[in-house]
Amino acid sequence: DAKTTQPPSMDCAEGRAANLPCNHSTISGNEYVYWYRQIHSQGPQYIIHGLKNNETNEMASLIITEDRKSSTLILPHATLRDTAVYYCIVRDSNAGGTSYGKLTFGQGTILTVHP
């Protein structure tokens, strides 16, 4: 699976959009970009994923550059409850055998939303 690079920390004002970048310059054609977050002391929570098109769900939007070497997770109206560590993970969703589902978590980005 391709490695990812994220800034260690970011700040955002409550009510504003939070834009979290992720670099994955070695991504291959069949690898998806996944985003998870971990609120303090809780288990990680799935947010969104995508292959090459931009994606949106009730939690966030995912913007993937045309060359797929980087992406941005957008929380459109951040709240204090969005304070968490955000993980960008790249993996082959179609990996077969015993490699299926294996997620490699890096250090992530600590997002702090302040009033």
Add this chain to the structure above:
Amino acid sequence: NAGVTQTPKFQVLKTGQSMTLQCAQDMNHEYMSWYRQDPGMGLRLIHYSVGAGITDQGEVPNGYNVSRSTTEDFPLRLLSAAPSQTSVYFCASSSLSKNIQYFGAGTRLSVL
């Protein structure tokens, strides 16, 4: 729908003791896995399973055993606990058709 349930939530062991961390899911997911998370670090994969009777090692398998006799349960066994195994342990599951992992609330283990 309970999702992924881990028990116990907290546990304190003495060095050399054994114990089993329980993980159960009610979503009929084929894939299950165990991670550990040390303070200030990301999650590291210990063991995983793609179905009943099939298990494999992750990044940090030493000191841990797993088995998968049913689709629902995936227990993690510590045969002889060591202080280095003090950590928070998370169990996760996903379906093979939709690779989105759901995590339990975690087990906080201290080995003295």
